[in-house]
Amino acid sequence: MVNFMAVFNARDRIIECKIVYYGPGRGGKTTNLEYIFKAGKQYTTSDMVSINTKGDRTLFFDFLPMGLGKIRGCDVRVQLYTVPGQPKYNSTRKLVLKNVDGVVFVADSLEVRRKANALSLKNLQQNLAAQNMDIFKIPLVMQYNKRDLDGQLIPIMPVEVMERDLNSQLKVPSFQASALKGTGVRDTLKKCLVLTLRHLQRELEWTR
Amino acid sequence: MSDKEHIKSLIREAELYRSQGLLEASMERYQEILQLVQKHERFSKRKKLIDAVRNRIRTVEENLAKIERETEQPELPEDVQNLIQRLFSFSRNEDTAAMEGAIALAKFGQYEKAVTEFEKLLKQGTLPLEAAKNILRCHLNFSSPKVAIGQFERWVSQKEFSKGDLKYLRDFLEDIFEKRDIKADLPEVPGAPHERARTEKREEEVLDISSVGFQLQSGPLMGKRVELQVSFQSGNTISVVIPARRKDLIDAFEPGLRLPDLQCYSLIAIFNGAGRVSGKTMITSGPRQGDYTFDITIDEA
Numbered sequence: 001m002v003n004f005m006a007v008f009n010a011r012d013r014i015i016e017c018k019i020v021y022y023g024p025g026r027g028g029k030t031t032n033l034e035y036i037f038k039a040g041k042q043y044t045t046s047d048m049v050s051i052n053t054k055g056d057r058t059l060f061f062d063f064l065p066m067g068l069g070k071i072r073g074c075d076v077r078v079q080l081y082t083v084p085g086q087p088k089y090n091s092t093r094k095l096v097l098k099n100v101d102g103v104v105f106v107a108d109s110l111e112v113r114r115k116a117n118a119l120s121l122k123n124l125q126q127n128l129a130a131q132n133m134d135i136f137k138i139p140l141v142m143q144y145n146k147r148d149l150d151g152q153l154i155p156i157m158p159v160e161v162m163e164r165d166l167n168s169q170l171k172v173p174s175f176q177a178s179a180l181k182g183t184g185v186r187d188t189l190k191k192c193l194v195l196t197l198r199h200l201q202r203e204l205e206w207t208r
Numbered sequence: 209m210s211d212k213e214h215i216k217s218l219i220r221e222a223e224l225y226r227s228q229g230l231l232e233a234s235m236e237r238y239q240e241i242l243q244l245v246q247k248h249e250r251f252s253k254r255k256k257l258i259d260a261v262r263n264r265i266r267t268v269e270e271n272l273a274k275i276e277r278e279t280e281q282p283e284l285p286e287d288v289q290n291l292i293q294r295l296f297s298f299s300r301n302e303d304t305a306a307m308e309g310a311i312a313l314a315k316f317g318q319y320e321k322a323v324t325e326f327e328k329l330l331k332q333g334t335l336p337l338e339a340a341k342n343i344l345r346c347h348l349n350f351s352s353p354k355v356a357i358g359q360f361e362r363w364v365s366q367k368e369f370s371k372g373d374l375k376y377l378r379d380f381l382e383d384i385f386e387k388r389d390i391k392a393d394l395p396e397v398p399g400a401p402h403e404r405a406r407t408e409k410r411e412e413e414v415l416d417i418s419s420v421g422f423q424l425q426s427g428p429l430m431g432k433r434v435e436l437q438v439s440f441q442s443g444n445t446i447s448v449v450i451p452a453r454r455k456d457l458i459d460a461f462e463p464g465l466r467l468p469d470l471q472c473y474s475l476i477a478i479f480n481g482a483g484r485v486s487g488k489t490m491i492t493s494g495p496r497q498g499d500y501t502f503d504i505t506i507d508e509a
Contacts, residue, residue, distance in 0.1 A: 025229075026228055026229045026230055049288065049291060051284065051288065056229060057229065057275070059281070059282075060284075060292075060316055063291070063295065079295075091315060092315070092316070095296060095312060095315055095316075098296070098298065099298050110225075110228075110230070110233075112225065112230065112233045113230070113233075131418075132418045149224075153217060153220060154220065154221060154224055155221070
């Protein structure tokens with residue numbers, strides 16, 4: 001059984017889907033969305049909604065609606081969300097993840113966050129499983145964020161180590177990124193959208 | 209690497225982690241620096257460095273404490289509350305969607321607005337027991353047991369619910385009080401049996417059910433196996449939608465119908481149970497207009 005958030009309105013040829021940015025706290029999920037909002041103004045359909053505490057930590061979620069225009073005769077609308085990364089907010093993560101169509105996992109390249117990355121990925125698997133979804137089947141893209149710190153004498157993990165830690169079994173597309181500078185943000189989202197729409201195309205048969 | 213260089217690199221790390229909000233990691237590095245500096249009595253400016261590191265540690269400690277103190281779920285502006293309600297209503301059935309939206313508000317700690325929404329649902333007669341239970345939950349989370357009891361007393365005096373339903377709500381409240389070790393006197397429901405309804409006992413332990421399967425025991429579809437996807441679940445009550453074109457199935461489903469061989473599919477387990485059809489509503493608007501929503505209450509094991 002497959003759960004979709006995606007709504008396909010056959011009469012008006014509109015498809016709406018949901019992509020969630022997941023990952024450990026302080027890993028750069030909100031920064032990804034902020035960059036997309038700033039750099040992709042022509043695609044965003046309203047302001048980004050971000051609910052933070054004073055400490056700049058995401059408490060609930062960030063939300064950014066986008067319109068991609070017509071694809072194969074369909075008006076494609078995408079909702080981007082982030083989840084709060086702190087372990088204690090799992091019930092919120094579960095709620096935000098409900099009926100997700102595609103996931104971007106934002107991993108932190110800092111060596112001190114190695115364990116947090118692994119725990120967050122495990123948590124994603126469990127929360128998807130709780131809604132009958134399989135991490136091996138859902139459109140998923142891995143992003144290794146904060147690569148701009150490479151060469152700045154801060155211990156960061158080589159990409160090969162992150163691949164081994166997080167992607168050796170999943171084998172999903174992965175991208176190096178610096179959400180702060182915008183590097184890799186667009187490519188990550190683009191890949192996730194392609195995978196998600198391809199998946200929905202198969203499941204909803206919306207091109208027929 | 210000399211100790212001096214090591215300390216410099218630790219300072220770089222500690223500062224970066226602090227700037228990124230990784231406060232625990234930053235604190236560890238500062239502690240490490242402090243220990244290293246304290247060991248080297250011959251360092252020039254040793255005292256100045258120790259003071260500076262201690263200051264940093266204090267700042268990080270204060271930031272950590274501030275985060276701990278901050279309200280976990282602050283009251284949000286109305287437009288954001290409305291957005292939450294809209295974004296987290298997934299069902300195409302308007303009533304179920306309204307319930308999902310109100311539950312989402314409660315889950316995000318927007319209790320006052322959630323209570324208003326549950327009260328609306330209660331007035332409309334939409335999933336009234338679920339609405340009532342959620343009102344009690346909200347009162348317990350944002351006000352006090354006294355307020356929840358007051359609400360229950362009003363329902364008893366207003367006769368809005370049947371005796372059976374009031375007893376069900378009383379048992380529900382009593383269970384929560386027991387779980388949270390709250391000592392309180394709950395008013396009895398006049399004329400209702402004293403023993404506790406079994407269905408509520410383990411409500412919060414009910415697994416998320418994604419679909420159910422069963423065999424019809426009578427009527428033209430007798431012996432036929434049916435599988436239905438669950439569109440909504442609250443405790444041990446699930447809702448399923450049957451499309452209008454399945455008139456045979458809709459006719460076979462009437463409130464009160466026992467389902468003695470109910471197979472419940474959840475991700476972690478498939479379990480056999482029994483239940484009864486506890487509600488039937490025709491969807492009157494939206495893309496599923498004409499379809500029917502059925503509530504099935506699963507018996508406690």
